Amino acid sequence: QKEVEQDPGPLSVPEGAIVSLNCTYSNSAFQYFMWYRQYSRKGPELLMYTYSSGNKEDGRFTAQVDKSSKYISLFIRDSQPSDSATYLCAIGTGSARQLTFGSGTQLTVLP
């Protein structure tokens, strides 16, 4: 079993839809949760990060962490074509030095 499993997609939604991207993890010591967005032929860029269970909101993006279920989600409201990218979850025990990445979910938002 991989330490971090991510829904592989690909996912295709119409513009304006609510998107849910999910990862599960196996190590209960993980306490550092991040979401990266990667456009085609570009480097990953940080979207959100959190250390605690619960929700964290930033504009149209909400990161949700459920440590009891070892499950994290990223919700995108009012999705836009510019949101089309691969989304990577990254989970770690203490710092960026110890991150494990999910395999990414490719999202396409159709105009």
Place this chain on the structure above:
Amino acid sequence: DTAVSQTPKYLVTQMGNDKSIKCEQNLGHDTMYWYKQDSKKFLKIMFSYNNKELIINETVPNRFSPKSPDKAHLNLHINSLELGDSAVYFCASSHPDPLSFGQGTRLTVV
């Protein structure tokens, strides 16, 4: 004014050759990394340096050798390239969180 920059962006080379990828960051971060991303977008850490000291050295063939001349630079040298080395290699930095990535070097071994 790129924060983490890598050169070259594309590299096509023959099996058996030796090649280097260079990385520089102007963020003042203490820690730099090399990651490898395969064709399925899976990102895996290879090496990490903190203030020029190697702190993470994952199971990577010893044909791969990182070098950090100072804390703003981290280079990756690859000897005797093999077909399986074809991938995108990302440099990243942090202080200590979160990771900032470069744009990647797409290596194709033919």
